[in-house]
Amino acid sequence: MRPGQRDAAHDITPADAARLVDAGEAVLLDVREDDEWAAGHATAATHVPLGRLRADSVPAGSTVVAVCRSGARSDQAAVALRGTGFDARNLTGGMNAWKQAGLPVLRDDGRPGEVI
Numbered sequence: 001m002r003p004g005q006r007d008a009a010h011d012i013t014p015a016d017a018a019r020l021v022d023a024g025e026a027v028l029l030d031v032r033e034d035d036e037w038a039a040g041h042a043t044a045a046t047h048v049p050l051g052r053l054r055a056d057s058v059p060a061g062s063t064v065v066a067v068c069r070s071g072a073r074s075d076q077a078a079v080a081l082r083g084t085g086f087d088a089r090n091l092t093g094g095m096n097a098w099k100q101a102g103l104p105v106l107r108d109d110g111r112p113g114e115v116i
Contacts, residue, residue: 026063040113067091
């Protein structure tokens with residue numbers, strides 16, 4: 001695979017990601033910036049911006065589903081995590097696809113959020 005080329009074999013749909021997270025089989029890792037997270041995020045997500053991501057930021061032994069706004073930054077995160085031994089997937093279409101799938105996007109205070 002060339003640098004910058006996406007690895008579609010490790011992509012996962014929002015519905016499949018939500019099922020894994022709900023079953024406790026995966027961790028949803030939001031790698032967007034602080035302002036994007038504050039505007040709205042998946043309720044079960046853990047927030048670690050891509051620029052601060054380290055292998056010890058993520059629970060060991062868990063499948064990681066990385067998410068950003070559209071899927072580009074989260075693909076970088078998933079590739080990096082796989083390089084350190086994680087089973088890491090990229091959420092296809094990012095938070096835009098999550099919201100379009102009808103999955104909840106909320107602010108920390110529980111109010112409806114938005115994807116920016």
